[in-house]
Amino acid sequence: MNEPLLDIQNVAVDYPSRRFRARPFRALQEVSLDVHRGECVGLVGESGSGKTTLGRAVLGLAPVTAGKILFRGQDIAHAHRGRRRELAADIQVVFQDPYTSLNPSLTVEQILAEPLTVRNTPRAEAQKRIRDLFEMVRLPADAGSRLPREFSGGQRQRIAIARALALKPALIVCDEPVSALDLSTQARVLELFKDIQEQTHVAYLFVSHDLEVVRHISHRVAVMYHGEIVEFGNGDQVTARPQHPYTQRLFFAAPIADPDAQAQRREERHRLLAAQGA
Numbered sequence: 001m002n003e004p005l006l007d008i009q010n011v012a013v014d015y016p017s018r019r020f021r022a023r024p025f026r027a028l029q030e031v032s033l034d035v036h037r038g039e040c041v042g043l044v045g046e047s048g049s050g051k052t053t054l055g056r057a058v059l060g061l062a063p064v065t066a067g068k069i070l071f072r073g074q075d076i077a078h079a080h081r082g083r084r085r086e087l088a089a090d091i092q093v094v095f096q097d098p099y100t101s102l103n104p105s106l107t108v109e110q111i112l113a114e115p116l117t118v119r120n121t122p123r124a125e126a127q128k129r130i131r132d133l134f135e136m137v138r139l140p141a142d143a144g145s146r147l148p149r150e151f152s153g154g155q156r157q158r159i160a161i162a163r164a165l166a167l168k169p170a171l172i173v174c175d176e177p178v179s180a181l182d183l184s185t186q187a188r189v190l191e192l193f194k195d196i197q198e199q200t201h202v203a204y205l206f207v208s209h210d211l212e213v214v215r216h217i218s219h220r221v222a223v224m225y226h227g228e229i230v231e232f233g234n235g236d237q238v239t240a241r242p243q244h245p246y247t248q249r250l251f252f253a254a255p256i257a258d259p260d261a262q263a264q265r266r267e268e269r270h271r272l273l274a275a276q277g278a
C-alpha cells in the first residue's frame with residue numbers, strides 16, 4: 001500500500017495540571033493510527049476518551065510529549081511556527097458548532113476570501129474559487145453578501161466546510177461536525193462530506209461520539225477508550241463485530257433507528273455471544 005498521508009506513531013499528550021506541583025494529566029498514550037489519501041478514518045469513543053485531543057494534536061494545538069505525527073512522511077508534531085503556517089493550507093478543520101466557528105461580522109464571501117487572501121491568491125482566481133466552493137457545498141448563489149446569522153445551522157456548517165476547502169487541503173480534521181445539527185440535516189451534511197471526498201479526494205479524520213454517523217461515513221474506524229486506541233480496522237468489521245469488551249458494550253448499547261440494522265445487530269450479538277461461549 002502507498003505511504004499514508006498521515007501516520008500517527010505512539011503519540012502521547014500530557015496536559016499540564018492547574019494544581020501546583022501536581023503531575024500532568026496524560027490524555028493520550030501510545031496512540032498509533034494512519035490515514036491515506038482520499039480516506040475517511042472515523043474516531044469514536046465516549047466523552048473524555050481523547051478524540052478531540054488527537055484531532056488537536058494533528059492540528060498542532062495539543063502538547064505532544066512522545067511519539068511522532070508524520071504528514072507526507074515529515075514529523076509535524078514538533079514543527080516550528082513557519083512550518084506550521086505552511087501546513088495550515090494542507091490540514092484544515094471543521095468544528096462542531098457552526099454558530100461560534102464563523103466570524104459573525106463578516107459576509108460569507110469575506111469568510112471564504114480570508115484564507116485565499118492570506119495566501120496571496122490573485123483576485124480573479126479567488127473569486128472563481130469562491131464561486132466553485134458555493135457550488136461544491138450547494139449554497140445559493142446570493143449567499144455571498146449575507147452574514148452567518150442569516151443561515152440555518154446546516155447552512156452555516158456548509159459555509160464552514162467551504163472555508164475548510166478553500167485552499168484545497170489534503171486532510172480535514174472534522175471534530176463532531178454534525179453533532180449540533182438535527183437528524184435530517186445531519187444526513188444531508190454527511191452526504192455532502194461524502195460527495196466532496198469523491199470529487200476532491202480529500203482525507204478526513206472524522207471525530208464523533210455517534211456510532212451511526214461514523215459507520216455511515218468512514219472507511220476505517222478507530223475506537224478510543226481512556227486515551228488509547230483499543231480497536232482500529234475496516235469500518236464494517238469494527239462496527240459489526242467489535243472485539244474489545246468496551247467496544248462491544250458501546251456498539252451494542254448504541255441506539256439505532258433502522259429496523260433492518262437493528263435485526264442485523266441482534267443477530268451479530270447472538271453470534272458473538274455464542275462464539276464466546278456465553
Ligand SMILES: Nc1ncnc2c1ncn2[C@@H]1O[C@H](COP(=O)(O)OP(=O)(O)OP(=O)(O)O)[C@@H](O)[C@H]1O
Nearest residue numbers: 015025027045046047048049050051052053054209
Ligand atoms: N486543555 C486541557 N487541559 C487539561 N485537560 C484537558 C484539556 N483538554 C482536554 N483535557 C482532558 O483530556 C481528556 C480527553 O479530552 P478530549 O476532549 O480529548 O475527549 P473527547 O473524547 O473529545 O471528549 P468529548 O466527546 O466530551 O469532547 C479529558 O479527560 C479532558 O478532561
